[in-house]
Amino acid sequence: MREFVHETRPMRVVLRPGAATTATPDEVQRLGLRRVLVVSGPRGADTARSVAHALGDACAGVHAEARMHVPVEVAERAVEVARSLGADGCVAVGGGSAIGLGKLLALRAGLPLIAVPSTYSGSEMTPVWGLTENGAKRTGRDPSVLPRSVVYDPELTLSLPVGLSVTSGVNAVAHAAEALYAPDVSPLVALTAEEGVRAVTRALPELAASPRDVEARGGALYGAWLCGAVLGATTMGLHHKLCHVLGGTFGLPHADTHTVVLPYALAHNAPAAPEAMAALGRALDTDDAPGALWDLAGRLGAPRSLAELGIEEADLAQAAREATRQTYPNPRPVTTEGVLDVLKAAHRGLRPHTTY
Numbered sequence: 212m213r214e215f216v217h218e219t220r221p222m223r224v225v226l227r228p229g230a231a232t233t234a235t236p237d238e239v240q241r242l243g244l245r246r247v248l249v250v251s252g253p254r255g256a257d258t259a260r261s262v263a264h265a266l267g268d269a270c271a272g273v274h275a276e277a278r279m280h281v282p283v284e285v286a287e288r289a290v291e292v293a294r295s296l297g298a299d300g301c302v303a304v305g306g307g308s309a310i311g312l313g314k315l316l317a318l319r320a321g322l323p324l325i326a327v328p329s330t331y332s333g334s335e336m337t338p339v340w341g342l343t344e345n346g347a348k349r350t351g352r353d354p355s356v357l358p359r360s361v362v363y364d365p366e367l368t369l370s371l372p373v374g375l376s377v378t379s380g381v382n383a384v385a386h387a388a389e390a391l392y393a394p395d396v397s398p399l400v401a402l403t404a405e406e407g408v409r410a411v412t413r414a415l416p417e418l419a420a421s422p423r424d425v426e427a428r429g430g431a432l433y434g435a436w437l438c439g440a441v442l443g444a445t446t447m448g449l450h451h452k453l454c455h456v457l458g459g460t461f462g463l464p465h466a467d468t469h470t471v472v473l474p475y476a477l478a479h480n481a482p483a484a485p486e487a488m489a490a491l492g493r494a495l496d497t498d499d500a501p502g503a504l505w506d507l508a509g510r511l512g513a514p515r516s517l518a519e520l521g522i523e524e525a526d527l528a529q530a531a532r533e534a535t536r537q538t539y540p541n542p543r544p545v546t547t548e549g550v551l552d553v554l555k556a557a558h559r560g561l562r563p564h565t566t567y
């Protein structure tokens with residue numbers, strides 16, 4: 212018998228082509244909101260404006276100033292704008308950066324949040340917020356930042372370049388992979404994670420071949436939903452810690468870093484996580500999940516080495532020290548030497564094996 216604790220948090224999820232403009236107004240109305248602020252990043256401003264247009268009088272304004280990792284001045288400015296417009300809710304349109312800003316509005320201005328994701332990062336499914344101040348990123352968990360409603364629109368992702376689609380998809384796979392060996396995994400989470408990996412990794416080659424295929428885009432968003440849900444339900448391990456350090460301290464791009472590090476972090480943890488590896492193996496149809504993920508990234512033209520992302524080998528020791536400063540759950544004990552071996556292997560970018 213497997214003992215577990217499972218908690219389900221209330222949230223509505225809608226997935227259908229066109230939903231950004233056809234379903235978001237209904238979601239705003241269901242929540243009784245009358246003046247929502249639509250937030251996005253600068254590149255998502257046109258999409259945000261079309262959502263705002265669909266909202267009509269229920270939209271108080273568009274604020275297209277979200278930036279990666281939510282710098283504190285960006286969050287403060289958004290709170291000011293929301294207050295000056297008398298906003299009573301927020302619709303965040305975009306990737307993890309736009310949704311991250313929406314979460315800060317939920318946290319600091321108490322605004323109920325509706326997320327309309329345009330990448331596969333999964334932030335919309337978690338109660339985790341992040342804020343960057345003086346070059347350091349803090350994160351926290353607060354149920355108030357969990358979106359009340361998530362609107363997945365495959366058409367919104369048609370413009371996501373193939374490169375970003377692939378790395379963002381692998382970012383989603385990383386959530387599910389670490390959920391499978393998390394200390395708080397439940398049977399429902401494990402099933403969801405396995406199906407999430409299956410859906411995303413099936414969709415990625417299809418959308419890389421036909422980026423405007425709404426079916427493939429829908430499959431990727433479906434998988435991203437599942438992977439985000441298990442991220443929100445569990446505690447992540449070494450892989451996420453490494454990516455947090457490499458992104459936060461060394462400025463490496465979020466989704467690319469996940470894509471490069473995942474095969475090596477999994478190869479390191481594999482000997483201590485046989486059930487998780489079996490589940491990943493079923494999802495990927497392989498008996499070598501880390502190797503299969505490395506192969507997939509290569510086939511789809513994604514980066515496969517930290518060297519490609521611009522970090523110097525000389526910086527890896529500092530990254531290893533930072534990634535081991537605090538304790539966190541991981542199937543294999545986390546040591547500075549072990550982590551440095553993983554980072555060195557990821558820096559070289561050769562096919563992973565399980566002896567790091």
Ligand code: NAD
Binds near residue numbers: 255307338340369
């Ligand atoms: P992002 O939101 O920064 O987007 C990456 C780039 O893609 C941006 O330039 C954006 O304008 C562009 N883009 C997004 N959607 C597009 C589309 N459909 N078409 C064309 N261009 C598009 O990147 P991301 O990977 O989605 O999110 C990363 C951020 O989210 C990081 O700050 C990360 O820490 C955070 N995150 C948080 C959680 C959480 O649970 N709190 C989970 C995952 C990621």
